[in-house]
Amino acid sequence: MNDRQSPVSNQHVSYERGISSELPRIDYDLIRCHGHAAVVTVLISALLGILVATKFNFPTFLGGHAWETWGRLRYNHTQGIFFGWLGNAFIAFCYFVVPRLTNRPVTSRKLGWAIFWLWNFAVVLPGWILVCAGFSQPLEWAEFPIIVDVFVILAFLLMLVQFVKPLFSVPAGDLYVSGWYITGGLVFTTLAYPIGNLVPEFAAGAKGAAFSGLWIHDAVGLFVTPLALAMAYYVIPSVTKRPIYSHFISMMGFWLLFFIYPLNGTHHYVYSAIPMSAQRGAIIASVYLGLTVVLVVTNLLLSLRGSSDKVGGNVPLRFVWFGVVAYLLVSLQGSIQALMPVNRFIHFSDWVIGHSHLAMIGFASFIAAGALAHVWSSLPGVRYNARAMNWSYWLLAIGLSLMVIDLTAAGLVEGQLWVSRAPWIDSVRAMYPYWLTRVISGIPIIAGFLLFWTGLLTGPRNAIPSQSASVRRNSERVSDDGEKRGGAQEIFHGTPSILGYAFVIAFVAGFGFFVISFVVLGIIPARQLQAEIDRTVPHSMQPLTPAEARGRVVYGREGCAYCHTEQVRVIAADVLRFGAPTAPWETQYDYPHLWGTRRIGPDLSREHGLRTDDWHFAHLFDPRSTVPDSIMPPYPWLFNGSSAKPNQDGLDLVAYLRSLGRERELAGDSGNEQVDHGMAMEMSSGYSAHGIPDTRPLIDTGGINPDAPVFKTTGEIEATQAQRGRDVFQHNCSGCHGVNADDHGIARPGLLPLPANLMRHHYSDADLATILWDGVYGSAMPPWRQLDKSDLAAVTAYVQSLQAPFAREPMAPQELDAASKLFASNCVSCHGAQGAGDGPAAGGLKPSPVNFHVRQPTPDRARSVIERGIPGSSMPAWKGQLSDDDRNLLARYVLSLYDNGHKEVQGQ
Amino acid sequence: MIDIIVGVISAVSFGILIFWAIRPSARKWFEFPKYKMLEDEERFSALDRRRD
Numbered sequence: 001m002n003d004r005q006s007p008v009s010n011q012h013v014s015y016e017r018g019i020s021s022e023l024p025r026i027d028y029d030l031i032r033c034h035g036h037a038a039v040v041t042v043l044i045s046a047l048l049g050i051l052v053a054t055k056f057n058f059p060t061f062l063g064g065h066a067w068e069t070w071g072r073l074r075y076n077h078t079q080g081i082f083f084g085w086l087g088n089a090f091i092a093f094c095y096f097v098v099p100r101l102t103n104r105p106v107t108s109r110k111l112g113w114a115i116f117w118l119w120n121f122a123v124v125l126p127g128w129i130l131v132c133a134g135f136s137q138p139l140e141w142a143e144f145p146i147i148v149d150v151f152v153i154l155a156f157l158l159m160l161v162q163f164v165k166p167l168f169s170v171p172a173g174d175l176y177v178s179g180w181y182i183t184g185g186l187v188f189t190t191l192a193y194p195i196g197n198l199v200p201e202f203a204a205g206a207k208g209a210a211f212s213g214l215w216i217h218d219a220v221g222l223f224v225t226p227l228a229l230a231m232a233y234y235v236i237p238s239v240t241k242r243p244i245y246s247h248f249i250s251m252m253g254f255w256l257l258f259f260i261y262p263l264n265g266t267h268h269y270v271y272s273a274i275p276m277s278a279q280r281g282a283i284i285a286s287v288y289l290g291l292t293v294v295l296v297v298t299n300l301l302l303s304l305r306g307s308s309d310k311v312g313g314n315v316p317l318r319f320v321w322f323g324v325v326a327y328l329l330v331s332l333q334g335s336i337q338a339l340m341p342v343n344r345f346i347h348f349s350d351w352v353i354g355h356s357h358l359a360m361i362g363f364a365s366f367i368a369a370g371a372l373a374h375v376w377s378s379l380p381g382v383r384y385n386a387r388a389m390n391w392s393y394w395l396l397a398i399g400l401s402l403m404v405i406d407l408t409a410a411g412l413v414e415g416q417l418w419v420s421r422a423p424w425i426d427s428v429r430a431m432y433p434y435w436l437t438r439v440i441s442g443i444p445i446i447a448g449f450l451l452f453w454t455g456l457l458t459g460p461r462n463a464i465p466s467q468s469a470s471v472r473r474n475s476e477r478v479s480d481d482g483e484k485r486g487g488a489q490e491i492f493h494g495t496p497s498i499l500g501y502a503f504v505i506a507f508v509a510g511f512g513f514f515v516i517s518f519v520v521l522g523i524i525p526a527r528q529l530q531a532e533i534d535r536t537v538p539h540s541m542q543p544l545t546p547a548e549a550r551g552r553v554v555y556g557r558e559g560c561a562y563c564h565t566e567q568v569r570v571i572a573a574d575v576l577r578f579g580a581p582t583a584p585w586e587t588q589y590d591y592p593h594l595w596g597t598r599r600i601g602p603d604l605s606r607e608h609g610l611r612t613d614d615w616h617f618a619h620l621f622d623p624r625s626t627v628p629d630s631i632m633p634p635y636p637w638l639f640n641g642s643s644a645k646p647n648q649d650g651l652d653l654v655a656y657l658r659s660l661g662r663e664r665e666l667a668g669d670s671g672n673e674q675v676d677h678g679m680a681m682e683m684s685s686g687y688s689a690h691g692i693p694d695t696r697p698l699i700d701t702g703g704i705n706p707d708a709p710v711f712k713t714t715g716e717i718e719a720t721q722a723q724r725g726r727d728v729f730q731h732n733c734s735g736c737h738g739v740n741a742d743d744h745g746i747a748r749p750g751l752l753p754l755p756a757n758l759m760r761h762h763y764s765d766a767d768l769a770t771i772l773w774d775g776v777y778g779s780a781m782p783p784w785r786q787l788d789k790s791d792l793a794a795v796t797a798y799v800q801s802l803q804a805p806f807a808r809e810p811m812a813p814q815e816l817d818a819a820s821k822l823f824a825s826n827c828v829s830c831h832g833a834q835g836a837g838d839g840p841a842a843g844g845l846k847p848s849p850v851n852f853h854v855r856q857p858t859p860d861r862a863r864s865v866i867e868r869g870i871p872g873s874s875m876p877a878w879k880g881q882l883s884d885d886d887r888n889l890l891a892r893y894v895l896s897l898y899d900n901g902h903k904e905v906q907g908q
Numbered sequence: 909m910i911d912i913i914v915g916v917i918s919a920v921s922f923g924i925l926i927f928w929a930i931r932p933s934a935r936k937w938f939e940f941p942k943y944k945m946l947e948d949e950e951r952f953s954a955l956d957r958r959r960d
Contacts, residue, residue: 023955100952101945173937176945237942238949248928248938256921288917378956 024105027095028379030112034092035372037120039453041084042365044128046446048077053442056435056600059623059631066637067132071559075131075143081360082141082219083152084124089368090227091119094163094182096375097234101179102166115158122151138556139212140268140597141219142197149197156190177250178230184258185226191514192218192262195522205587206273207526209595213274213282214265214521216597220359221261228327228364229257229296231371232320236303238374239317240310245302253296260289262517266525267338268597270347271569273584275532278525283338290335297328315389316377319370322397326362330355344571345419348599350434351411354404361400361445369396369452376456388455395448403441410434419573423786424602425629425732529584537585538667544589544659551656554649556594558635565596566605566660577786579606579661586664601632608661615780616654618643618736618747625735625747626780643750704766704854708773711765711793725798728791736780741802751780753847753872760861762805764900767854768796778846778873805856808896819893822886830874835897845874856898862891 054061055070062068095112099105106112127144130136135145144152167175167183196215200208237244244250263285266278301324304311311321333355336342346352369392376384410431417427544552555561568574570581582605587593611619618625621643623632638650646654730739736751738744741758748754763771772792775783784792811819823835830849832838837851850857857865866887869877878887928935 023952026952100948103948174941174944176941178945234945234949237946238953241946243939243942243946246939247942248935250942251938252921252924256917259917378953380956380959 024099024103025109026099027106027109027112030109030116031092031095031375031379033116034088034095035376035456036453037116037124038085038088038092038368038372039449039456041080041088041120041124042449043446043453045077045080045085046442046449048073048080050439050442050446052077053435053439055633056631057432057439059633064634064636066134066635069558069635070633071557071562072131072134072136074559074562075136076128078141079127079131079143080124081365082224083119083127083144086224086227086360086364086368087119087124089372090231091115091159093227093231093234093368093371093375094159096378097178097230098163098166098182101176102170104166104169107162107165111158111162115155115162118151118155118158123148123155126151134557136557136559137197137201137592138559138561138594139197139200139592140216142200142212142215146197146201149194153190153194156186156193159186160190176233177244177247177254178234180251180254181226181230181233184254185223185230187511188218188226188258188262188514189223191511192222195518199522200592202591203526205590205593206582206584207529208590209269209272209587209593210266210274210278210525210529211522212593213268214262214517216268217265218262218517220364221264222258224360224364225257225261225327228323228367229253231367232300232324235316235320235367235371235374236300239314240304240307242303242307245299245305249295249299253292253299256292257289257296258513259516260285260292262513263521264289264334264338265517266521267343269567269595270338270340270343271571271574272567272595273529273582273587275525275528277528278521281520283340286335286338290332293328293331297324297331300324315384315386315393316370316374318393319366319373322393323363323365323367323370326358326366326400330358330363333358344569344573345415346411347569348565348597349411349414349418350407350431351415352598354407354411357400357407358404361396362404366396373452373455376459383459385455385458385460388451388458392448392451392455395444395451399441399444399448403438403445406434406437406441410438418577418599421576421786421788423732423788424577425627428600428631429629533585533588536583537588538663540666541585541588541663545655547652547655548659549656550649551652551654551659552594554638554653555656556592560604561594561596562598563596563600563632564602564604565599566593566603567595568603568605574603578603580664583664586661601630604657604660606661606664607657608659608665611775611782612778612780613654613658614751615782616657617646617650618750618780620646620650620653621750622746625745625750627732628735629731643747644752704851705770705774708766708769709789709792710769711772711789711796721794721797722801723798725791725794725796725801728787728795729798732784732787733795741799747780751872753779753870755780757861758799758802760803760858762803762856762858762898763799764854764898765796765800767851768799772796776847778848803858805898805900806858806895808898809892811892811896815889816893819889822882822890823893826878826882827890835894841874847873849874852894852897853899856895859891859895862894863887866890 051062051068052070052073055073059070066072095106123144127148130145130148131143135147136143137145137149142149164183164186167179170179192215195211196218199211202208203211233244233250264282266274266282267286270279270283272279304317304321307317311318337346337351337355373384373389376382413430413434414427417430543549567582568578568580575581582595586605587595615626617639619627619630619632620635621639622634623630625643635650638653639646729737729741733741734745736743736745736747736755737758738748738755743755743757745755769792771781772784772787772795775781784795787795823831824833827835828839829841830837830839830845831852832842832849835852837849839849842849865875866882867877867879869875878890882890928938
């Protein structure tokens with residue numbers, strides 16, 4: 001032993017005489033409390049995870065209460081794992097290991113209790129309650145509201161005093177790698193946490209996303225990973241009683257991880273509006289990270305060489321071994337999925353969810369569980385129950401493996417469907433079995449954690465067998481090496497003392513590398529974005545109205561951004577499906593950004609003009625009323641008992657949804673400056689779900705879009721096609737139009753005008769083609785361009801099979817003359833002189849007046865409409881203004897105008 | 909910027925690696941903490957066993 005090793009000071013508390021007189025105090029009560037808090041919170045968090053997963057298959061599971069809606073539980077699931085489980089486990093481990101690494105106690109026992117209460121009763125518990133109550137921040141890994149962030153930062157500062165201060169006193173040359181990781185991780189996270197949580201509140205949109213991306217990765221890479229590796233590096237030699245393979249390589253890994261990990265952040269936003277230079281840097285750093293992890297894992301696994309019996313027989317070590325292997329897998333997977341060709345395919349899909357579970361359970365939780373069990377075996381009079389621990393290990397391993405395989409496969413299927421032109425809802429339907437499998441896989445996981453807790457609570461109170469012999473051997477080796485090291489010491493004899501202590505780690509790894517990543521991936525991209533915004537922002541750009549801004553808060557509160565992205569990436573699949581890529585200037589009033597990292601529902605950034613308010617109200621009140629196969633949770637607390645009675649929150653939310661993409665729409669071509677020519681070509685291909693026709697107004701063509709594909713031109717109705725059309729209809733249209741197409745769908749009460757009763761009209765091919773292709777502007781009928789054309793043709797056949805056209809009823813010349821005069825004096829202004837829906841007033845009406853040449857109501861329907869009008873449209877009631885005879889005459893007249901669109905077609 | 913990042917990582921990594929490889933005394937100096945850790949761990953473990 002050399003003279004640079006820390007002498008044991010007199011202030012250290014001694015438990016016993018002899019060997020213990022040299023040892024510092026260890027706060028076992030704090031270890032126990034943090035350990036139990038970790039396991040309790042992981043059980044709650046895992047339960048939240050199962051509830052969240054179950055809601056994918058059973059969206060109304062548990063009912064429709066605000067506090068347990070999917071979005072809020074999802075926030076609490078991840079925050080509970082991060083703060084409750086891993087945070088407490090790491091703190092417990094620090095109380096165990098810091099005195100061992102420093103030969104000093106932690107700074108203060110009272111401070112320890114302050115941290116415990118602060119962490120659990122000012123962060124975890126209030127965070128959960130506030131999120132359930134609707135106070136949250138819609139940012140990944142930063143979901144707890146800002147008031148909670150204050151206590152998180154305070155807790156981290158206290159942890160620096162508690163754990164890092166003793167580590168500062170150790171010469172760097174004597175400090176074991178676990179101490180380096182603890183020091184670097186705590187210092188870095190103390191700096192990164194406020195940046196990731198607070199900066200997006202002040203740096204709008206894309207600029208905020210650049211900082212948010214940093215924190216998304218730093219949370220895992222610079223808090224979870226360093227602390228988990230500190231555990232792994234400690235547990236392995238402690239159990240095997242052999243030193244790690246190479247402390248030098250562990251140091252290499254430490255410095256490379258702290259240098260490279262922070263530079264990965266922007267790989268969460270590949271193909272986004274963030275400058276490509278930052279994206280490319282993050283991708284390169286991701287590849288380097290994979291190589292670095294290979295180095296780290298190789299060192300850890302080589303440290304287990306010759307200890308296969310202990311890996312098999314010692315459950316904590318087996319937990320750690322599993323975690324190390326998972327670390328290798330998840331890191332290589334992360335490197336691969338950051339590459340652009342892979343990223344464009346799997347990003348936003350369940351693949352990423354599988355990846356995150358492999359990281360947080362497979363890597364971090366397994367190592368944390370192993371370390372906690374190992375620590376438990378050192379607590380006075382306590383041991384873990386090996387049988388329960390063994391079962392816990394296998395249940396967790398089986399559940400996690402099933403979940404990761406299932407979600408990875410699900411992501412591949414989703415990715416394939418998204419790059420195809422299949423309707424979005426097809427990707428949702430395809431996921432049902434995968435999501436059910438995930439629920440099933442969660443059961444052994446929560447059972448595993450339950451058994452883990454059982455293992456901690458029911459262990460025998462006996463000592464483990466003495467291993468003094470092996471220890472003695474290793475002690476001899478230590479002495480030998482210590483002596484040999486004396487020569488090496490001379491090399492570094494002249495090293496300045498300021499560089500010889502552990503706070504160098506804090507300032508270089510924790511502070512220096514944080515600053516580098518902050519500048520490279522935060523400040524510089526933000527400046528570039530601001531310059532681009534200044535150059536490209538249209539003069540028409542306006543901030544949200546107060547109602548829209550309030551709706552944005554509701555959107556974030558309910559976790560909408562965790563299923564619907566608000567960023568169209570610069571890839572063909574996104575552009576073809578959703579519209580123009582998101583430009584930085586569009587996001588300049590987004591505090592914080594709501595880009596999202598996951599798509600379960602479609603992207604919403606081009607929602608403006610796509611659907612009516614009625615549709616949104618009906619969809620929010622009962623999502624399956626408008627989209628029968630939707631898995632979106634209902635939001636009845638945004639209404640006063642009916643979709644027709646939204647409350648202020650409901651009105652605000654729909655106002656916000658209506659605003660999405662509006663500025664881009666208003667900017668027209670001037671908003672596309674950042675889109676290169678190739679992407680502009682793809683954008684113009686016309687397959688976007690956005691249904692607002694960009695050609696001439698429909699009123700000029702009698703309500704017919706000449707560009708809408710005519711799905712069925714023969715006029716023949718084939719039974720098989722109609723039967724298939726019925727299936728398509730049931731899956732897509734029955735929520736509004738009813739299962740019998742008689743306008744008695746469950747969304748009916750909230751829609752005005754009411755959905756069309758398809759049993760009471762006959763539609764021509766051209767009319768149906770226009771309706772299906774463009775939707776019905778001014779009604780809740782959306783465009784259905786995302787459906788395959790063969791499906792649209794089948795729906796056309798089915799709808800036409802419901803009501804055949806009526807034969808023209810001959811009208812006597814006198815009747816025809818009288819009807820023409822009635823029509824000319826009462827109907828022409830809207831329906832036009834020829835009844836083609838092109839009257840002088842038609843352009844300002846929504847929905848547009850009916851073109852009777854392409855749509856024929858039944859006689860009853862015609863009489864009913866003339867008598868009562870159509871609520872929600874401009875068609876007034878004529879009862880009281882026209883006699884019964886006149887109304888009947890008009891009804892017969894409009895029926896006679898139907899000519900299957902031949903007149904229109906010829907006219908065009 | 910990317911070139912600088914890659915260059916710095918490569919230069920530092922390979923520089924240290926070569927230094928470590930050609931100086932056995934440096935290797936020993938770097939490896940010392942793993943033995944010290946084991947010794948300290950054994951002292952604490954011994955205390956734990958005695959308290960049991």
